[in-house]
Amino acid sequence: KNEVEQSPQNLTAQEGEFITINCSYSVGISALHWLQQHPGGGIVSLFMLSSGKKKHGRLIATINIQEKHSSLHITASHPRDSAVYICAVRSRGSEKLVFGKGTKLTVNP
Amino acid sequence: NAGVMQNPRHLVRRRGQEARLRCSPMKGHSHVYWYRQLPEEGLKFMVYLQKENIIDESGMPKERFSAEFPKEGPSILRIQQVVRGDSAAYFCASSPPSAGRTDTQYFGPGTRLTVL
Numbered sequence: 001k002n003e004v005e006q007s008p009q010n011l012t013a014q015e016g017e018f019i020t021i022n023c024s025y026s027v028g029i030s031a032l033h034w035l036q037q038h039p040g041g042g043i044v045s046l047f048m049l050s051s052g053k054k055k056h057g058r059l060i061a062t063i064n065i066q067e068k069h070s071s072l073h074i075t076a077s078h079p080r081d082s083a084v085y086i087c088a089v090r091s092r093g094s095e096k097l098v099f100g101k102g103t104k105l106t107v108n109p
Numbered sequence: 110n111a112g113v114m115q116n117p118r119h120l121v122r123r124r125g126q127e128a129r130l131r132c133s134p135m136k137g138h139s140h141v142y143w144y145r146q147l148p149e150e151g152l153k154f155m156v157y158l159q160k161e162n163i164i165d166e167s168g169m170p171k172e173r174f175s176a177e178f179p180k181e182g183p184s185i186l187r188i189q190q191v192v193r194g195d196s197a198a199y200f201c202a203s204s205p206p207s208a209g210r211t212d213t214q215y216f217g218p219g220t221r222l223t224v225l
Contacts, residue, residue, distance in 0.1 A: 041217040096154040096165055
């Protein structure tokens with residue numbers, strides 16, 4: 001079993017829909033990251049969380065430390081949100097990130 | 110403040126040649142991380158370096174791969190005697206010096222290595 005599991009693996013939505021991507025992990029962590037990888041391959045860091053909730057524009061990330069679970073929400077989705085969204089965790093006492101396999105999101109106009 | 114720079118963006122090598130990938134961290138950042146993304150797979154940690162020191166190389170293959178981050182100049186990921194299985198996207202990320210361990214890592218655009 002991978003340390004970081006994401007669901008769904010693929011997600012297709014219509015423009016305007018509310019999107020949720022889930023991430024579960026099995027180790028104690030010091031931080032959780034949500035990353036966005038564009039079709040061209042570049043990676044952008046969206047959020048880093050250690051507790052609670054963060055919001056940036058139409059993106060919201062939440063984390064439940066007790067449940068070892070995080071969600072990334074996109075409100076009013078747009079075709080430009082189409083990308084692979086990757087969850088990554090930093091284990092306690094380590095600097096390295098362990099990545100989920102990513103969720104490929106396609107938002108159709 | 111320029112972001113993390115990687116060059117070259119694309120690199121083609123024949124089997125047996127050497128590949129050198131360069132990463133210039135963001136200004137003021139002294140922590141560098143290298144990750145590899147094999148085709149159709151997720152990102153995997155390779156190595157974590159601070160200036161002149163390798164801190165964690167637990168993700169590096171034992172042979173042919175090496176990394177350095179000298180006092181002056183970029184970090185270098187070196188792959189000797191490349192094989193087809195080394196074809197992948199190699200990403201570098203950097204973070205600032207910090208007493209805590211909760212810093213965001215900023216990613217470079219990646220180097221796509223193709224081994225013929």
